[in-house]
Amino acid sequence: MAAFTLLSAGIGFWGNVKTNAVQEQLSGTLLPNLDNSLKLSVLGSAVVNAVTDLEQAQSLDEAKDAVARAGTLNTALQAQIGKIQRTSAGQDEIVENLKKEAAAYPVLTHKLEALVMDRLQKAQRIQEAFDKARALRKKLNDELESQLETAKDYDIESLLRILMSANVMTVTYAEAMASDSLKELAKIEDTFSAAASEAKSNVAIMGSGIPATARQHARDLIALGKGKDSIFAARKAQLIKDAMVEDKIAELEDASKRLDNQVTQFGTVTQGAAEEAGRRASRASALGRILLALVALASIAASAAIVWFYVIGNVSRRLTRMSEAMRRLAKGDMSVNVSSDANDEIGE
Numbered sequence: 001m002a003a004f005t006l007l008s009a010g011i012g013f014w015g016n017v018k019t020n021a022v023q024e025q026l027s028g029t030l031l032p033n034l035d036n037s038l039k040l041s042v043l044g045s046a047v048v049n050a051v052t053d054l055e056q057a058q059s060l061d062e063a064k065d066a067v068a069r070a071g072t073l074n075t076a077l078q079a080q081i082g083k084i085q086r087t088s089a090g091q092d093e094i095v096e097n098l099k100k101e102a103a104a105y106p107v108l109t110h111k112l113e114a115l116v117m118d119r120l121q122k123a124q125r126i127q128e129a130f131d132k133a134r135a136l137r138k139k140l141n142d143e144l145e146s147q148l149e150t151a152k153d154y155d156i157e158s159l160l161r162i163l164m165s166a167n168v169m170t171v172t173y174a175e176a177m178a179s180d181s182l183k184e185l186a187k188i189e190d191t192f193s194a195a196a197s198e199a200k201s202n203v204a205i206m207g208s209g210i211p212a213t214a215r216q217h218a219r220d221l222i223a224l225g226k227g228k229d230s231i232f233a234a235r236k237a238q239l240i241k242d243a244m245v246e247d248k249i250a251e252l253e254d255a256s257k258r259l260d261n262q263v264t265q266f267g268t269v270t271q272g273a274a275e276e277a278g279r280r281a282s283r284a285s286a287l288g289r290i291l292l293a294l295v296a297l298a299s300i301a302a303s304a305a306i307v308w309f310y311v312i313g314n315v316s317r318r319l320t321r322m323s324e325a326m327r328r329l330a331k332g333d334m335s336v337n338v339s340s341d342a343n344d345e346i347g348e
Contacts, residue, residue: 036084041263043077074106101259108252119241136221137170143214158202165199176235189232196222
């Protein structure tokens, strides 16, 4: 019986070892991996949102705030990859893919930061140039309108042409700021060039007939639309930057999708491992119950055998001897001797 007790204890110990091993695997790697993969996906989406805010920023302050948030999230993203790497033994290929996709985030973010900052700075310079153009047009209008009151008939047409050209140039600057394509911008610049030529030729015609300050205002107004630092050149560069920003946003969105796919794959593998661990625990538990049941049956069988061989068998033999002695006595054999050392009812 002691052997059966020891065997039962051994089976129980084996079951506990198996269960503890599964629990350790679940709590030590599988469940943390599922949690870390979920956090990684959330962080990836948060980075994309921060970069989208950066792309839509209307001021340098807004852009700087979005850059700071994206930087913090990128740092957290890389740290999360490190956590997964420490708890995901056996999934090296998937982890390497996760690291590869996550590594694209800070690179693309930095490129977008440079593009957006440059674009916003150009927008600021364009706005400043446009404000200057409006101020120049107003000064020019004020001076030439007062000149009209004393101008000779043959000068009035030139003065009006200068005023009209100044207004057209200012309008083209506003249209350039609002243009959405390089083709549209080129048409607007052509309109400006025609107006600038008209203004320049009429200023030359008037010569000293208009104040020197008015001539300078006209030249300055024209200069805002000429050369590499013109409003048109700045807007052209801005539109090119816009296209580059859109490309980088698309790249980041693609990287986000790839990261999500890798996270999904990682989660699927981890979940499968967790389910398999659960099945192993169930099988170990079921096997333990079966073994314990078999031990119990064996114990019962052994007890029955003991009862049969040591109890029933012994009593049966003594009763058989007594019965034989009684038959001999009945036949008159007085030499029969039935001895017994037992102190039970049969022995007495």
